[in-house]
Amino acid sequence: MSYSVGQVAGFAGVTVRTLHHYDDIGLLAASERSHAGHRRYSDADLDRLQQILFYRELGFPLDEVAALLDDPAADPRAHLRRQHELLTARIERLQKMAAAVEHAMEARKMGINLTPEERFEVFGDKDPEQYAEEAEQRWGGTEAYAESQRRAATYTKEDWKRLQAEVDVWSERYAALVAAGDPPTGAAAMDLAEEHRQHISRWFYECPYDMHRGLAEMYVSDERFKAFYDAMHPGVAEHLRDAILANAARHTS
Secondary structure, eight states, rough: EEEEEEHHHHHTTHHHHHHHHHHHTTOOSEEEEESSSEEEOHHHHHHHHHHHHHHHHHTOOHHHHHHTTTTTTOOOHHHHHHHHHHHHHHHHHEEEEEEEHHHHHHHHGGGGOHHHHHHHHHHHTOOOOTHHHHHHHHHHHHHHHHHHHHTTOOHHHHHHHHHHHHHHHHHHHHHHHHTTTTOOOSSHHHHHHHHHHHHHHTTTTTOHHHHHOOOHHHHHHHHHHHHHHHSSSSSSSHHHHHHHHHHHHHHOO
């Protein structure tokens, strides 16, 4: 059984030009020729090509590959054992590299690229990545999530400080509004709901009114978000939900 150069190229995932080069330098000479003079490769040639490609994958230059394969004292099984050992060592190195990259990805999740000291300076004892993993699971495939990631990855410590300052001022104003008994359908509450929407659009992703409505419902249905908002003042979560819905209706009716 013999194979054309095109067939071998397809089997091995290399180019015909590569096979011609290997033949020209004596690394892999086709054992046969067709009546028309075209190269034909035997099963033994394919075995040698496999050995060549293993060593090339391991980074060996072609002249060293030729020396290894043409050593008359070499046992083919010894080649396989050597390649297995080298590949196993490479896999271990790559696994360590992958673990290091995963660690770096975790450190940069949500784009909050601050030292622990800077994080405390900006956020105090709040964890800015508390919901990062869940956010990725819920919205990781959405354009809004991707846009949030793109923007956040560019923010400096000063950007995060400005963002957090906006949140703090808004929180104080909304808590005061609820404490004063203003209704969620009042102009003041709806204006603060609009500021909330614009803050999201300005810092993270474009937040149209339909999306803002969805977030509003989550602020009440998800106990963690509810606790976050109610910590500003009891009842803020439901009040804000109603204000967001009223504001959306005001702007879309």
